[in-house]
Amino acid sequence: MAHHHESYKNISVAFFLNLAFTVFEIIGGFLTNSMAILSDAVHDLGDSVTLALSWYLERLSRKPRTDRLTYGYKRFSLLAAVISAAILLTGSVFILSEAIPRLFHPEEVKVEGMILMAIIGVAVNGLAVLRLKGGEKINERVVMFHLLEDAIGWIAVLIVSLVMKMVYLPILDPILSVGLSVFIIAKIVPNIKEAVQIFLQYTPKDSDINLIKSKIESLKNVKEAHDMHLWSVDGLHHIFSCHLVLDDNISVEETRGIKEDVRKILREEGINHPTLEFELADEECRSCDS
Structure with missing residues (x-):
């Protein structure tokens, strides 16, 4: 029960942090007239939906067993992990599809607005990642990778904006976006594989x-x-x-x-x-x- 309580608490904190920052991003995107930030806001809004789903299913997984669910609701947490991983994988592929064309046709960005938003983005998402770091449940790890994607993304935005403040190189933005997407896909695929194996009732990987x-x-x-x-x-x-x-x-x-x-x-x-x-x-x- 302690595992469930801590997992539920961690995901709830991450959810409210992400939701509050998403609203801030949307406002900041319009004020700075930055499409890059607005695009990030749309992505974070998707993360908020994913976190809400994970939060709800994690809470549901704490319920006791019933006559129909004799092992209880524990596997609902795993279901949330699969859905979250699928959304994250889809989002990363979409980012790749948007970033690769920009390698050949870089677009102008608003450097000053990017710097301010990136600093706040790193702080908020970094705090949420630290909250979920070390989580034992697959659901927690998948949610953490959602937020890690955002945190690393904002670090990339910060680096790009600082470099572009000195030397205008708009191609850095799509290069870092591609690198980020590949990193997240490489990290999330093993979690999807593990979740599918559990659903298929594989022998646990730590058991002989x-x-x-x-x-x-x-x-x-x-x-x-x-x-x-x-x-x-x-x-x-x-x-x-x-x-x-x-x-x-x-x-x-x-x-x-x-x-x-x-x-x-x-x-x-x-x-x-x-x-x-x-x-x-x-x-x-x-x-x-x-």
Whole structure:
């Protein structure tokens, strides 16, 4: 629950910071007559929508489980991460499509207005990134990359505007835009891949199911571990199930001891939701995968 509360709080702070700055950007864009800033404002408005979605779904993910959602709402946070990543990826591709033509046809920019807005933009987005830095949930990381894109973008604007204050080189703007977009795409693709793998119930990347099997089968009175399944609800909460073939004539107390030993092994692997089924050596496993 602590993870959910901190994640929800972090995203809410980032949302309000981004929304307030987006309004400021729109006003500043009109006052400085800068299309570059207005374009950034449109992009940040899209980020605000994404943050609002992430904020809502993160809050929803804190609700307890129900008869229909027996694992609770934790995966709604993952859904927010996928949607946010898709929006960010689409936005980055769009920026590339706009920036590449400007490499050949640079456009004039308002240097003074860019400098002022860039300083404020770096401060606001940098604060939001620091708030989300170190977040464990995929949703937090994706939102952080949204804001990191904005922060680095404003750093690029600041550098370009300062250089152009001394030497007029409008081509620097599209060059940095292309570099920024490529950087963000390279960072966000692994998060999309991880989220898709979780939805497809891949074994968590930090878990070695063969090692777990070996440890369990090394326990006294355990002949075999089979029909093993290991997957994650949201990247943090892992689910494990398996069948254990036990020695004949094993006592109830010994069976309980095996269960506790298996739970201990799984806890060491970061798995706190195991389901175990015990079988005898001559018992047919009717539910095993073929």
